[in-house]
Amino acid sequence: MKYEDLTKIIKAPYFSRFDVLLSDQKLLDYQISLWVKKGHLLRLKNGLYAFTKDEEKIKGEEIAAFIYAPSYLSLESALSWYGFIPEMVYAYVSVTARINRKFTNDFGTFLYRHIKSDLFWGYTEMKTEYGHYLMAEPEKALLDYLYLNLSKISNETDFANIRLNMETIKEKIDSEKFLKYLSAFNINKMKDWALRCLQ
Numbered sequence: 001m002k003y004e005d006l007t008k009i010i011k012a013p014y015f016s017r018f019d020v021l022l023s024d025q026k027l028l029d030y031q032i033s034l035w036v037k038k039g040h041l042l043r044l045k046n047g048l049y050a051f052t053k054d055e056e057k058i059k060g061e062e063i064a065a066f067i068y069a070p071s072y073l074s075l076e077s078a079l080s081w082y083g084f085i086p087e088m089v090y091a092y093v094s095v096t097a098r099i100n101r102k103f104t105n106d107f108g109t110f111l112y113r114h115i116k117s118d119l120f121w122g123y124t125e126m127k128t129e130y131g132h133y134l135m136a137e138p139e140k141a142l143l144d145y146l147y148l149n150l151s152k153i154s155n156e157t158d159f160a161n162i163r164l165n166m167e168t169i170k171e172k173i174d175s176e177k178f179l180k181y182l183s184a185f186n187i188n189k190m191k192d193w194a195l196r197c198l199q
Helices: 003-009 029-037 052-057 060-067 075-081 138-148 156-160 166-172 175-185 188-196
Strands: 014-016 041-045 048-051 071-073 091-096 101-105 108-114 123-127 132-136
Touching (some): 041 060, 060 132, 071 075, 132 138, 138 166
Parallel strands (some): 071 132
Antiparallel strands (some): 014 048, 071 091, 123 132
């Protein structure tokens, strides 16, 4: 297969080596390696690639969803997105019911934190020009963060160090939904800190 043939078959800016569209094509691993070396393709992780020519069109959020699914953006990424913390986040931080993983490629660093499968909910689908990704609802992003960082929050100073923007939280959080979601976690210590966000 020639590189030009690949671009005609795959219309999306990123693809899997095992894409069904390539199943009856003679695409060899050494060809892909060569195209990566020549700068035609960007390696996202084993078996997943993006076209260099489309790099500017691709959102990092899409890549986060594509390279490790199912997952949804949450924790620091979502807290920053909603303005709940002042810091800019330089990694794409997601939660997944799969094991913890970390990937780094041309689009950035992608972190995945494990959450129990029965807590894998509370997100919305965000459509993009070429695909989609999942983003935690504001209520769930805050609760995911408290849940996965509970061991680091032992006192008032620890809680203050999160630097939550309480004014923005009060504006964007649906308190009824927040309390409903909180009850699903069923952790007393977490409840104490979570309720501070509604005061």
